[in-house]
Amino acid sequence: MKRATYLLIAGVMAGCIASCSSEKRIAKHRIVTNPINLNYRFQPQDESRREAADPVLEYFKGYYYLFASKSGGYWRSEDLADWEYIPCTTIPTLEDYAPTILPIGDTLYFTASSGQTQIFKNAHPEKDAWEAVDTKLTYRLHDPAFYKDDDGKVYMYWGCSDKEPIMGVEVDPKDGFREIGEAKELIAHHGDKYGWEVPGKNNEEPRQGWNEGPCMLKFEGRYYLQYAAPGTQYRIYGDGIYVGDTPLGPFEYMEDNPFSFKPGGFIGGAGHGHTFQDKYGNYWHVASMTISVRHWFERRLGLFPVAISTRNGMYAHTAWSDYPFSIPDRKTDFDKTDLSMGWxxxxxxxxxxxxxxxxxxxxxxxxxxxxxxxxxxxxxxxxxxxxxxxxxxxxxxxxxxxxxxxxxxxxxxxxxxxxxxxxxxxxxxxxxxxxxxxxxxxxxxxxxxxxxxxxxxxxxxxxxxxxxxxxxxxxxxxxxxxxGEGAVPSKVTGFRAIRNQEDKRIYRFTWDAQKGATGYVLRWGTQKDKLTHAVTVFDHQYEARYFNRDSEYYFSITAFNENGISN
CATH class of the missing domain: 2.60.120.260 (Galactose-binding domain-like)
Known part of the structure; x- marks a missing residue:
């Protein structure tokens, strides 16, 4: 396949580039940014526009497999950087929304939202040769998610509604994924307490948003049940977490929610995603990002490194994720680095x-x-x-x-x-x-x-x-x-965070405009020494309505320009 020709300069290690944020040299093809550079498919009807959303990504037989809604196929990669597209015609439900996949032994399983749940399998997904499973699961699954526990037991989670809860049930993959016992209600709507669950461009609409797109992750013996809110068409679309001691709960809300959130920058949105481990043991989150100009569902995909620990909880690095960053080829401490190239x-x-x-x-x-x-x-x-x-x-x-x-x-x-x-x-x-x-x-x-x-x-x-x-x-x-070769902006002065006392989900921020600043990164969190969220702002004021009503927050702000970041 024809590759681009780049400016070639003598004396450079072939195919490697130095990072400004570390001493390492990085293979050029491993330097990426968001949105993920995929051959996003144009849709078959309505306005002519590309779309992919609701992603799921698993490592299987030496490759990463990525599925997303309305894509006419799926992708595979050896390194999370270069992606090969595999057109697919053998899954009749491929055009349904919200796909999910699950490796069990030497076979990959697939299902998606549909009127009647149908599951398919393929031991060689590098080939479009999927076969139907005699599916015995009777629940109709909206935004389904597979999960296999360490003990081999398998569970299904689902939910996509502004009224109904996120649900879960154990299933038997050896018997057509037949449900074992009754499904349980796991996550209800709480927009009155959690501002980020409220719909609207700035969480301003007086109604409940959509809770949807669950995903399960186990870490150090505890179960992290993820869900998205409040709507895929908004930049404030994110993923939150409830934590429990068993796969079906009960679950407790994680105070520092949402763990995946990107309301600002070049492209926003980080919701209805899937958290997975790469082959080195690093955690990542792949999620939906929004354009939503030609159509509400005009969307792209983003990839974010995830830090997780029993002390600091779980959070995705999103602040500089639409700037160049590198895909590591080793185990990396994401609690200490966001992988930025420093450009x-x-x-x-x-x-x-x-x-x-x-x-x-x-x-x-x-x-x-x-x-x-x-x-x-x-x-x-x-x-x-x-x-x-x-x-x-x-x-x-x-x-x-x-x-x-x-x-x-x-x-x-x-x-x-x-x-x-x-x-x-x-x-x-x-x-x-x-x-x-x-x-x-x-x-x-x-x-x-x-x-x-x-x-x-x-x-x-x-x-x-x-x-x-x-x-x-x-x-x-x-x-x-x-x-750039000039000065970085000075330290931000005059910062004020004013909480609305009638509605504590709302903060208004103001600060002095800094001479020479391109923009600002506002950070916040519920732990003073670990501000896990960030938004890029190109003004010197900002109002946000996505905070938890009963949580206390800490904030910081820095200015940046083409020369660097202020102290």
Whole structure:
């Protein structure tokens, strides 16, 4: 398969890049960012848009297998970085929402939300050769989840409702997954106490949200039952946890919920996910992220490292997860590192020019750090281009290219949707060098991160279309990462956290605007020495309604720019 051509510089260890946040050299293909760069499928009807959500991921026979709703197939990978797509036609329920998989012995099992529960199996999922199981489970499962305990017993969990609870029951895989005993109610709705369960863009709607997408994890003898809330179309979609001593409870709410949460940054949302261990024993969370512009269910997938301990509980690193980070090839302490490459965002709201633009889709929409907005050229013809001026020469490490598919009329089933282009750099706007050459690309990659072999000092970067295509050449994010040579912002002053005394789920934050700051990272948690949550804000005020009514919180805030992070 044709690969991109990168700028090559002598004296660099082949295929390896130095991280600013550590002394290690990292294989280039293991440097990634969110959303995960998959060939997200266009849907068969409604608005032409890509979608994948409700993911589940398991390690099986030397490969990671990733399933997601409405994808027409699934993916496998040896390293969580490079993914191979496997089209699937032998699972009749593949187009149902919320798939789940379970390895038992030498066989992988699959089911999904459907009117009548059907389970399928495959001992060789690298091949599309799934077979139906004589399924005897009589419960209708919405957002199902398999779980196999250490003693070999198997359980099913399910739930997807703004009224009904999350449920669970033991099943017998040797007898068609027949239920053993009665299903139990495990998690009810408590939006009155837990603000993050309340629906709305800012948790503002006066009703219960949807509790859905359960997942079970066992750690040091205790059972962590996960669930998502309040709705997949919101940036405040997250995953929470109840903890118990048996697979079917009783369960107790984890005070520092939600453990997976990403309301800010380039792309938001971290809900309806699945927590799993990689082959080194590291924990990860794969979850749904939102665009929800063309359709509520226009979604992507995100991958987040997870720290878990009996002392600090469980939390996913999401703050810098849409910046470049590395996939480790060894056991790693995620309580001490978020895997960041230490590269800064250089392109935010820098001057932008383009060959053309449609009204409402101006060039500035390509570097405003919102995947929900995008620049669209007037055509999809060759030589449409977009250029960013960093205003001063900076050391560039990587470019993150996010295509927006504007005015496409693509519907499943469809062949790969392939962009072809070049990315060039310049110090003066006159003499250009090729950084990335994708003129002969054959891969469907709408969210590709391109790390350079070695940092290059540049002021201007531009991307130019090299292929006549349907619709418009368009970008929701042309993001440039590296290191500026100026000063980091000063320490944030004037920070205030004001709690609404009539509704303690609501906080309003204000602080002094710091000179030279690109944005701010607000952190919080219920433990003073472990602030497990974060949101990226590009203003100097913020209101949030997703706190627990009866919890006490600690906060911190830092400023950042292209040069680094304040103290």
């Amino acid at each position: 800064n965002l250089l392109s935010y709201r820098k001057p932008v020019q383009a060959s053309s633009a449609l009204t409402g889709y101006e060039p500035s929409k390509a570097n405003d750090e919102q995947i929900e907005t995008w620049w669209a050229a007037e055509t999809g013809k060759k030589n449409e281009w977009l250029q960013v001026d960093l205003q001063t020469p900076m050391s560039v490490n990587a470019v993150h290219v996010n295509f927006a598919d504007h005015n496409f009329k693509v519907f499943a089933p469809h062949p790969p949707v392939v962009y072809q282009f070049v990315i060039e750099g310049s110090t003066d706007g006159r003499k250009w060098i090729t950084l990335i050459d994708e003129k002969e690309n054959t891969k469907d990659e709408p969210h590709c991160l391109y790390p350079l072999d070695k940092p290059v000092n540049l002021r201007y970067l531009r991307i130019c279309n090299t292929k006549d295509m349907e619709g418009c050449f368009s970008l929701s994010g042309f993001r440039i990462f590296g290191k």
